[in-house]
Amino acid sequence: QSALTQPASVSGSPGQSITISCTGTSSDVGAYKYVSWYQQHPGKAPKLMIYDVTNRPSGVSNRFSGSKSGNTASLTISGLQAEDEADYYCSSYTSTNTLVFGGGTKLTVL
Amino acid sequence: QLQLQESGPGLVKPSETLSLTCTVSGGSISSTTYYWGWIRQPPGKGLEWIGSIYYSVNTYYNPSLKSRLTMSVDTSKNQFSLRLTSVIAADTAVYYCASVRRGHFDYWGQGALVTVSS
Numbered sequence: 001q002s003a004l005t006q007p008a009s010v011s012g013s014p015g016q017s018i019t020i021s022c023t024g025t026s027s028d029v030g031a032y033k034y035v036s037w038y039q040q041h042p043g044k045a046p047k048l049m050i051y052d053v054t055n056r057p058s059g060v061s062n063r064f065s066g067s068k069s070g071n072t073a074s075l076t077i078s079g080l081q082a083e084d085e086a087d088y089y090c091s092s093y094t095s096t097n098t099l100v101f102g103g104g105t106k107l108t109v110l
Numbered sequence: 111q112l113q114l115q116e117s118g119p120g121l122v123k124p125s126e127t128l129s130l131t132c133t134v135s136g137g138s139i140s141s142t143t144y145y146w147g148w149i150r151q152p153p154g155k156g157l158e159w160i161g162s163i164y165y166s167v168n169t170y171y172n173p174s175l176k177s178r179l180t181m182s183v184d185t186s187k188n189q190f191s192l193r194l195t196s197v198i199a200a201d202t203a204v205y206y207c208a209s210v211r212r213g214h215f216d217y218w219g220q221g222a223l224v225t226v227s228s
Contacts, residue, residue, distance in 0.1 A: 001173060003156070034213030038157075045206055045221050046149075046157065051214040089157050093213035097170050099147075104156040 004102035011108040017078040020105045022090030030071035034093035037075045085109040112136045116222035128194040132207030145210035146190045150203040197226045
């Protein structure tokens with residue numbers, strides 16, 4: 001199975017908004033609402049930020065939001081803060097009952 | 111809330127078998143709410159889903175690892191395990207265990223670095 005496609009890096013200034021895309025196929029992202037997003041700081045385990053395309057777990061800031069259109073899902077972070085600087089990964093359920101991650105996006109807060 | 115902790119050898123020789131265990135606390139591994147999964151991350155690289163197991167009944171494996179992979183659940187110890195045979199240097203990674211619900215990983219272990227080297 002092929003990894004989902006994410007930009008290698010994105011950047012933004014404090015207070016701005018950024019969007020990270022996650023492109024799959026009609027057999028994964030496009031087929032199911034089971035897309036999730038994870039934040040990973042260096043040396044730490046990933047943390048669930050968004051699940052089922054748009055839902056935030058308890059305790060995750062409402063500055064984080066998710067959406068999907070066709071085969072592409074997106075994570076938007078509004079009001080960027082220094083603490084948001086991290087790697088972000090998307091994940092999707094697939095038609096073969098497997099799970100697949102994106103290659104990851106490094107977010108730099110300028 | 112669930113807590114997960116990986117354990118196992120940090121060094122494995124090439125061609126041997128990598129074995130890791132994940133101990134679950136704060137909930138029952140027999141719960142029908144969760145699947146249980148393994149994810150790995152080679153140094154400096156991205157996340158790779160290894161596989162998931164449900165209540166010792168159903169297993170789902172990454173096709174690229176399927177021929178070398180076995181996952182199991184021990185309900186008496188509230189643990190689930192990973193065995194990867196015939197390891198090579200490319201299997202060197204931080205291995206994470208996690209709870210899985212509807213395709214997302216909500217609780218993660220802290221990760222265990224496994225190095226494949228002679």
